[in-house]
Amino acid sequence: MQGMPSIQAIDTGAVDAYRAGNERPAQTVPDDHQDDLDLIAGIPSVPSILDVVCRMTGMGFAVVARVTPGRWIACSTKDEIGFGLKPGGELKVDTTICHEIRRHPEPVIIEDVASDAAYRDHPTPALYGFRSYVSFPIVLPDGTFFGTLCAIDPQPRTLRTPETIGTFKLFAELIATHIESGRQLGQMRRLLDERRDADQRQRILQRELAHRMKNTLAMVQAIVTQSLRNARSLDDVAQVVGARIQALGRAQDMLTETSWETADIGEVVAASIAPHDGGGRFTVEGPPADLTAQQGMGLALALHELATNATKYGSLSNAVGTVAIRWDRDGDRIRLEWREAGGPPIEALPERSGFGSRLTTRIVPAYFNGEATLEYDRDGVVYALSGTLLSF
Numbered sequence: 162m163q164g165m166p167s168i169q170a171i172d173t174g175a176v177d178a179y180r181a182g183n184e185r186p187a188q189t190v191p192d193d194h195q196d197d198l199d200l201i202a203g204i205p206s207v208p209s210i211l212d213v214v215c216r217m218t219g220m221g222f223a224v225v226a227r228v229t230p231g232r233w234i235a236c237s238t239k240d241e242i243g244f245g246l247k248p249g250g251e252l253k254v255d256t257t258i259c260h261e262i263r264r265h266p267e268p269v270i271i272e273d274v275a276s277d278a279a280y281r282d283h284p285t286p287a288l289y290g291f292r293s294y295v296s297f298p299i300v301l302p303d304g305t306f307f308g309t310l311c312a313i314d315p316q317p318r319t320l321r322t323p324e325t326i327g328t329f330k331l332f333a334e335l336i337a338t339h340i341e342s343g344r345q346l347g348q349m350r351r352l353l354d355e356r357r358d359a360d361q362r363q364r365i366l367q368r369e370l371a372h373r374m375k376n377t378l379a380m381v382q383a384i385v386t387q388s389l390r391n392a393r394s395l396d397d398v399a400q401v402v403g404a405r406i407q408a409l410g411r412a413q414d415m416l417t418e419t420s421w422e423t424a425d426i427g428e429v430v431a432a433s434i435a436p437h438d439g440g441g442r443f444t445v446e447g448p449p450a451d452l453t454a455q456q457g458m459g460l461a462l463a464l465h466e467l468a469t470n471a472t473k474y475g476s477l478s479n480a481v482g483t484v485a486i487r488w489d490r491d492g493d494r495i496r497l498e499w500r501e502a503g504g505p506p507i508e509a510l511p512e513r514s515g516f517g518s519r520l521t522t523r524i525v526p527a528y529f530n531g532e533a534t535l536e537y538d539r540d541g542v543v544y545a546l547s548g549t550l551l552s553f
Contacts, residue, residue, distance in 0.1 A: 273317035424457030466517035476504030501541025
């Protein structure tokens with residue numbers, strides 16, 4: 162007994178040193194072990210186990226500890242000697258005997274360190290001020306080492322009895338079984354949550370696909386209806402409708418690559434003019450800008466109409482005419498211009514306004530919450546569109 166610290170000495174001496182250098186507050190435990198703390202806290206029998214351990218052995222401090230190669234974390238404690246360690250508190254793992262038990266998972270029992278040949282010169286008892294110590298490994302059913310069930314006291318205690326050893330062994334196995342069951346339950350809950358999330362995403366996807374299909378069918382219906390209204394013959398209808406739906410299909414191909422979320426305006430322009438570009442007839446300039454799915458499909462149709470008219474009547478109807486497509490943006494505002502040059506002079510305005518004109522000046526601008534103009538200058542058609550980007 163002489164020379165060993167008393168309970169009071171532990172409070173003011175060794176424990177002060179331990180608190181200063183070895184403990185980290187509970188709130189600093191990172192998320193990777195918070196699940197372990199929550200798991201032990203959720204086992205109703207653990208406080209009773211620690212209470213029985215202290216009553217049966219007469220020891221003043223008992224703990225269920227999570228022990229890893231780099232950390233020793235108190236998960237649940239019973240402290241009757243003012244040791245000061247609470248759930249979530251930590252010791253430097255390499256200063257603990259539990260660290261040695263992790264490497265060699267066998268129980269360690271010290272009834273009186275002063276007379277124990279293996280531990281009388283061990284630094285841990287002196288550091289933490291205990292004379293008696295018992296620790297049993299908590300090994301999960303799959304063989305994984307979790308931590309320890311241990312107890313300490315500043316006085317010698319009788320611990321090497323069949324009752325004490327059997328009880329500690331039973332409690333350690335009971336805790337291990339609860340941990341394994343808790344982890345399995347947690348895994349089942351995560352799987353159920355993932356399934357619910359997957360089902361929810363599936364429902365959202367189905368609604369989104371239905372919405373996209375509805376929008377696409379509405380566009381196709383409008384194309385067919387307006388084309389029939391302005392057609393001169395059934396052959397003309399088939400040709401015009403087919404070309405317009407192909408333009409819509411090219412826009413949809415681009416949107417599919419981005420999960421129907423956005424389409425880059427440069428890609429929309431490139432895909433729309435590709436069937437009409439015989440080599441160097443187009444000048445395209447503008448910064449990157451993302452369009453919504455509806456904006457992308459609308460702009461693709463508008464550019465298709467402009468390019469088709471340019472091929473039939475405008476600057477692309479001869480060998481020297483050109484088209485300049487330029488756009489600029491200011492924040493979420495954008496302005497795009499289509500300007501033809503070098504084609505046959507425009508002597509008079511079109512006799513009637515067809516679907517292409519309504520599409521470019523009324524329908525498409527609405528997708529941008531903006532406006533558009535279509536002018537027939539003598540040098541060629543000039544189309545200007547201005548509006549807002551990403552107006553979902």
